[in-house]
Amino acid sequence: xxxxxxxxxxxxxxxxxxxxxxxxxxxxxxxxxxxQTGDAIRxxxxxxxxxxxxxxxxxxxxxxxxxxMDREEMPFNRAQRNWVYRAAEKKSNTVAFGSTRNLNIPxxxxxxxxxxxxxxxxxxxxxxxxxGPYCREPYMAKSIFNISGMSYGALSKPAVRALSRGAKMxxxxxxxxxxxxxxxxxxxxxxxxxxxxxxxxxVRDHAGNLSDDKLREIAAKPNxxxxxxxxxxxxxxxxxGILPAAKIDEEVAAIRGVPMGLDAISPNRHREVDDFDGLxxxxxxxxxxxxKPVGFKTCIGSAEPWFEFFRKIKERGxxxxxxxxxxxxxxxxxxxxxxxxxxxxxxxLRDALIRMVDLxxxxxxxxxxxxxxxxxxxxxxxxxxxxxxxxDFVVSGRGFMFALGCIQALKCNKNTCPTGITTHIxxxxxxxxxxxKDKRVAAYAKAVISEVETIAHSVGVAEPRQMRRRHVRVxxxxxxxxxxxxxxxxxxxxxxxxxxxxxxxxxEDALRRMxxxxxxx
Numbered sequence: 001x002x003x004x005x006x007x008x009x010x011x012x013x014x015x016x017x018x019x020x021x022x023x024x025x026x027x028x029x030x031x032x033x034x035x036q037t038g039d040a041i042r043x044x045x046x047x048x049x050x051x052x053x054x055x056x057x058x059x060x061x062x063x064x065x066x067x068x069m070d071r072e073e074m075p076f077n078r079a080q081r082n083w084v085y086r087a088a089e090k091k092s093n094t095v096a097f098g099s100t101r102n103l104n105i106p107x108x109x110x111x112x113x114x115x116x117x118x119x120x121x122x123x124x125x126x127x128x129x130x131x132g133p134y135c136r137e138p139y140m141a142k143s144i145f146n147i148s149g150m151s152y153g154a155l156s157k158p159a160v161r162a163l164s165r166g167a168k169m170x171x172x173x174x175x176x177x178x179x180x181x182x183x184x185x186x187x188x189x190x191x192x193x194x195x196x197x198x199x200x201x202x203v204r205d206h207a208g209n210l211s212d213d214k215l216r217e218i219a220a221k222p223n224x225x226x227x228x229x230x231x232x233x234x235x236x237x238x239x240x241g242i243l244p245a246a247k248i249d250e251e252v253a254a255i256r257g258v259p260m261g262l263d264a265i266s267p268n269r270h271r272e273v274d275d276f277d278g279l280x281x282x283x284x285x286x287x288x289x290x291x292k293p294v295g296f297k298t299c300i301g302s303a304e305p306w307f308e309f310f311r312k313i314k315e316r317g318x319x320x321x322x323x324x325x326x327x328x329x330x331x332x333x334x335x336x337x338x339x340x341x342x343x344x345x346x347x348x349l350r351d352a353l354i355r356m357v358d359l360x361x362x363x364x365x366x367x368x369x370x371x372x373x374x375x376x377x378x379x380x381x382x383x384x385x386x387x388x389x390x391x392d393f394v395v396s397g398r399g400f401m402f403a404l405g406c407i408q409a410l411k412c413n414k415n416t417c418p419t420g421i422t423t424h425i426x427x428x429x430x431x432x433x434x435x436x437k438d439k440r441v442a443a444y445a446k447a448v449i450s451e452v453e454t455i456a457h458s459v460g461v462a463e464p465r466q467m468r469r470r471h472v473r474v475x476x477x478x479x480x481x482x483x484x485x486x487x488x489x490x491x492x493x494x495x496x497x498x499x500x501x502x503x504x505x506x507x508e509d510a511l512r513r514m515x516x517x518x519x520x521x
Contacts, residue, residue: 111472112473113459116460118460143449145449150163153179164190166438170442172190176192176195197230197266202214209272228294229270243264295323297325297372303356310363325370329349329352370393374394374397377399380455384456387464388471399448470483
């Protein structure tokens with residue numbers, strides 16, 4: 001009994017101590033808030049005003065789990081994320097009762113099923129496609145859906161390892177991003193696209209210029225299949241890559257050739273490329289040095305400047321053309337970008353992709369230049385839509401991040417990613433088990449490809465790339481829908497027909513500046 005009473009006394013003293021410390025802390029915060037001059041709310045409402053900042057910080061997470069509807073969130077809603085999670089876990093993505101998708105929202109694509117689709121034993125399957133016919137080593141790409149550029153440094157070591165291993169399992173390529181080639185890109189043995197950013201990380205000399213010797217060294221690796229020159233990206237067009245100093249450790253610094261303790265900021269463009277002639281010269285030079293296909297990635301603000309680009313190709317000959325063009329939409333993602341650029345600059349992919357495809361086709365380069373679509377494409381519907389618009393391949397970054405377990409915490413730029421994907425803090429990286437996540441990466445890729453083939457089968461074609469604009473409708477402002485080929489006709493209408501359909505007279509004149517003959521003649 002005495003021991004019990006003594007224990008109760010100690011417990012009471014403990015609670016008195018805790019309460020005393022709490023009261024003292026509140027008093028200290030009260031006087032600190034009253035004295036500070038930076039926050040008017042805290043100065044006028046000491047202590048209580050601090051909850052505003054806490055609730056603001058937590059608001060996005062409460063909305064994600066409790067308040068937002070399945071299809072309300074940005075940049076990706078719960079329905080999109082859950083589809084990827086279930087696909088990555090090899091769970092059934094069948095649903096019951098009815099779709100929760102609102103089919104009256106303007107811009108919603110609706111695929112047109114065939115009256116008499118092929119039988120099940122005539123199932124559509126993806127055929128390999130050659131890239132770079134004029135190269136010493138052309139690339140026969142097997143998959144329509146691949147991993148977009150995400151640098152080691154922006155991503156953690158276990159994330160890159162899991163992506164590499166998963167890409168090998170799924171038979172897809174992986175883009176290095178502009179941060180250079182890390183050993184972890186090669187670990188899985190997948191096919192790799194080496195991205196050359198404006199800072200030339202991994203292939204530059206001590207002065208920061210492009211090094212032919214390093215290009216040859218990289219190209220000699222059998223898993224390196226293509227080189228992609230990064231002109232710009234959708235999340236920050238006009239701005240170079242940004243890797244915060246907090247995410248640069250000794251290994252990242254060594255691979256990139258940058259000092260520790262400073263943000264790694266790439267130039268906003270390639271210094272040696274002042275015009276389209278310079279771009280074509282750089283493409284031809286890298287292709288000659290490496291023997292591999294070379295293309296570029298860009299976010300476009302208008303189709304107008306690109307008429308001159310294709311005219312230059314026609315002057316030089318198609319052997320001087322890029323082997324591929326990766327079109328990134330203004331809605332593309334990144335690890336860190338200024339808000340004005342991520343929100344306000346660059347055409348959305350739905351506008352940009354069609355313009356680049358049409359210019360390529362009108363220049364007579366449909367079979368010469370492959371088009372790769374990028375920018376918020378994570379589901380089979382996204383991929384199928386891009387192919388209908390004329391893309392030959394689709395790449396995704398954030399889709400594969402979801403496959404790794406990303407919860408859209410929006411902490412990519414702070415080195416505090418709770419899932420270990422975009423952090424270099426070892427204790428957080430432990431949550432990402434490579435031997436499990438690689439299987440999720442492969443399962444997600446295979447699920448997307450399989451369901452794109454299902455859509456192709458439904459619309460009545462034998463291979464996904466046979467889908468055309470006539471196979472998809474888009475919802476208009478009044479809730480009705482129209483076939484995409486009526487809004488964006490193919491080149492087979494001829495220039496005058498396209499000009500009439502597009503509704504502006506300058507279209508034909510602009511095309512003739514490119515010296516393109518009318519396809520109807």
